[in-house]
Amino acid sequence: MTKAERTREFIIEKTAPVFNMKGYAGTSLTDITEATGLTKGSIYGNFAGKDEVALAAFDHNLKAVQQIIGREMSSRESIKDKLLVYVDVYQNFLKYPFPIGGCPILNTAIEADDTHPVLKKKASDAIIKWKDSIAALIRQGIERKEFHAGHNPEQVALSIVALIEGGIMIAKVTGKVQFKKSIIDAVEHMINTLG
């Protein structure tokens, strides 16, 4: 890593939680200089502007989630247990090095709506990729005869993503964490009845 690459990495690491908490559009250049202790000149020396930092910060937060999920899944044998990783991780953010501020996909999805088309595209791609990975696991489970053949993998995958993201959103607005817990318990039940 060159010095420039290390500085870029440092800026991304320090600002990723700020973007995830305050919103990608809502984070100011001052927030970025405060989080990094660097000058505006130094930020602009490493990034074309705030938007480029925002995009890199989203990628960083998304990668953190994907690494947690991937690592947990690799230590589990059955497809059912692999799918239950989503339940464990989204039920217990704090047990894992989950991005501060919660699910970056949800935070970006609900915010980047029209303000930032490139970021919206990233959130959209992340949701579709997430849905596709769950659907692929369900198909694998059906092939291995671990799950019944009658399930619609696309629909179950979309429902799991909608329940998790809808559950986080409901808990956030109402301030009631038990609502998220109850909804993710329903995801667990859904996964347990696939086979």
Next chain:
Amino acid sequence: MTKAERTREFIIEKTAPVFNMKGYAGTSLTDITEATGLTKGSIYGNFAGKDEVALAAFDHNLKAVQQIIGREMSSRESIKDKLLVYVDVYQNFLKYPFPIGGCPILNTAIEADDTHPVLKKKASDAIIKWKDSIAALIRQGIERKEFHAGHNPEQVALSIVALIEGGIMIAKVTGKVQFKKSIIDAVEHMINTLG
């Protein structure tokens, strides 16, 4: 209705779709004067400020949704058919006089997060009231022996709300309406298997 009441009502009706589309925080006083054709003085003569118009607009949009749901439910006999009203309405916004801009609860919930605590409280109350009405219907269905006794009305109600709101959110971000359709089909299946 006094003239002042009629003017207030006129302002609310004209601005409700604007707030629902552009966001409650994102709608400017200029948007309000443009939508109504009234002067700033006239708006301030009828409302304390933009925030008060925003709150009244949210109430207006929410009432529109509740009236559609209430009207459809009253024409149906079984609890299952009453619950399926949510499927019909959220699957076919356009068939009903649904607020332009989509679900006002979702639009407000995801936006009013920290910017507007009174509006956030309204969105929170609306979600809890919605969840409570669904849970009450499920309990009634269990009492009438229309549904199996084993269901957890609170959990099923929360799951239905999470699926609908999560489904709309996913469709909005990805631009894929068929995702919402598939998720709401899953809600239909969930309701059909209650009994």
